[in-house]
Amino acid sequence: MGLRIDRIAVADLRYPLPPGAGSDAIHVEPEYCLAVTQLLCDGGKLSGTGFALTLGEGNRLVCEAIELLARRLKGRPVDELMATFGSTARVLADDPMLRWLGPHKGVVHLALASITNACFDLWAKSRGVPLWRLLLDLEPEQLVALLDLSYLEDVLDEKAAIALLRQQAPAREARSAILHEGFPGYDTSVGWMAYDDSKVRELTMRAINNGFCAFKLKVGSHDGARDLRRATMLRECAGRQGTIMFDANQQWTLPAARIMCRELAKLKPLWIEEPTHPDDMVAHAALARELAPVKIACGEHIPNRVVFKNFFEAQAMHYVQADCTRLGGVSEFLAVALLAKRFGLPMVPHVGDMGQIHQHLVLFLHIALGNERVFLEHIPHLREYFLFPAELECGRYRTPEEPGSSTDLKALSARGLR
Numbered sequence: 001m002g003l004r005i006d007r008i009a010v011a012d013l014r015y016p017l018p019p020g021a022g023s024d025a026i027h028v029e030p031e032y033c034l035a036v037t038q039l040l041c042d043g044g045k046l047s048g049t050g051f052a053l054t055l056g057e058g059n060r061l062v063c064e065a066i067e068l069l070a071r072r073l074k075g076r077p078v079d080e081l082m083a084t085f086g087s088t089a090r091v092l093a094d095d096p097m098l099r100w101l102g103p104h105k106g107v108v109h110l111a112l113a114s115i116t117n118a119c120f121d122l123w124a125k126s127r128g129v130p131l132w133r134l135l136l137d138l139e140p141e142q143l144v145a146l147l148d149l150s151y152l153e154d155v156l157d158e159k160a161a162i163a164l165l166r167q168q169a170p171a172r173e174a175r176s177a178i179l180h181e182g183f184p185g186y187d188t189s190v191g192w193m194a195y196d197d198s199k200v201r202e203l204t205m206r207a208i209n210n211g212f213c214a215f216k217l218k219v220g221s222h223d224g225a226r227d228l229r230r231a232t233m234l235r236e237c238a239g240r241q242g243t244i245m246f247d248a249n250q251q252w253t254l255p256a257a258r259i260m261c262r263e264l265a266k267l268k269p270l271w272i273e274e275p276t277h278p279d280d281m282v283a284h285a286a287l288a289r290e291l292a293p294v295k296i297a298c299g300e301h302i303p304n305r306v307v308f309k310n311f312f313e314a315q316a317m318h319y320v321q322a323d324c325t326r327l328g329g330v331s332e333f334l335a336v337a338l339l340a341k342r343f344g345l346p347m348v349p350h351v352g353d354m355g356q357i358h359q360h361l362v363l364f365l366h367i368a369l370g371n372e373r374v375f376l377e378h379i380p381h382l383r384e385y386f387l388f389p390a391e392l393e394c395g396r397y398r399t400p401e402e403p404g405s406s407t408d409l410k411a412l413s414a415r416g417l418r
Helices: 058-073 078-083 085-093 106-127 131-137 140-144 158-175 197-209 224-238 254-265 281-290 305-313 330-342 358-369 410-414
Strands: 005-015 032-041 046-055 183-191 214-218 243-247 271-273 295-298 376-378
Touching: 005 058, 005 410, 032 058, 032 106, 046 058, 046 106, 058 085, 058 106, 078 085, 078 106, 085 106, 085 330, 106 131, 106 330, 131 358, 140 158, 158 330, 158 358, 183 197, 183 224, 183 243, 183 358, 197 214, 197 224, 214 224, 224 243, 224 254, 254 271, 254 281, 281 295, 281 305, 305 330, 330 358, 358 376
Parallel strands: 183 214, 183 376, 214 243, 243 271, 271 295
Antiparallel strands: 005 032, 032 046
16 A cells, blocks of 8 residues: 555754854844744654745744644555645645635745645655655656646646646756756855954855855845945956855835845846845836846745746746745745746745755756756755755765755754654
């Protein structure tokens, strides 16, 4: 009969950060928290781990929602569950009581992310392969069966999604070189808002020595002159050939964003990220037009595939920063990736997972979909808590080889849950 999910465990894990780390224009003293789902099979001999990233007390709420949503999975055979996971994802997202709290956003949708990511980790482990390999080995029809494409059919239905995958198949072998080369990373940890100038400079030079060529700085402080001074310093450290990006974390109103972005654009960043409220599609579209050739990046706080579709159609972003720990998990992330491909937009994920799952996903997207090889964000602050932390060498992610999605946590292993 195959493996069945015989137990579901939920964990509220919280990790304090070093002074200043993780700070931005909105989140002054963050605590990185993981709302964790574990799906256990065969008396606990095999388990899948998934999580959503939250901050502080919000983690408890997501854990409670996981307990309510995940009950439907108990007793389900793993292969049967994953064969048509798109249907399961839709059933969970449309829970007749919990859907009212969204729909498809907020606490309940983050719980769905944690559950979904655990399903994919468990499935890959049951096959004895890393997640990137599992996804690459699927036929287009099997891959699309993992997705809920409802509300996207006007621009991307199942037939169109399968056609996209088939169209990219001939170039797969050539693009597989990325498995040996390593996927390039960019360093966010050099430029947290609370870091003083000397620390930003020191960390940037250290990152350059470690092989990084791209760096991101937090902006959006109450003192615009401070933002411009630090941004100029980052450009000087990176040099003309280095790639820099600025992230306002939704701090500015549209009038303020227009003023600050015009000044920051003089430093020739690749993108300016989340320049205003994440729900204001019209404002993002206006900035995308006005700031060209500087690009707009966003997606960290875009809650679901439908809102992504609207942003794409409005030409309100250039770089798609979807995150499988902020959307409804790997399944919805892949749906957004196919949608982005349909619109010719590159995916450069936000790494609420610290790059653990996304290192698998960007390999799949590049090889199977021809997603542009830009880079993947690198934030190292939780690496010591993972059994198999993401590894970088000369600024590039090394291809993970362990079965699963690299989400196993030491805290759960210590409790006897793996």
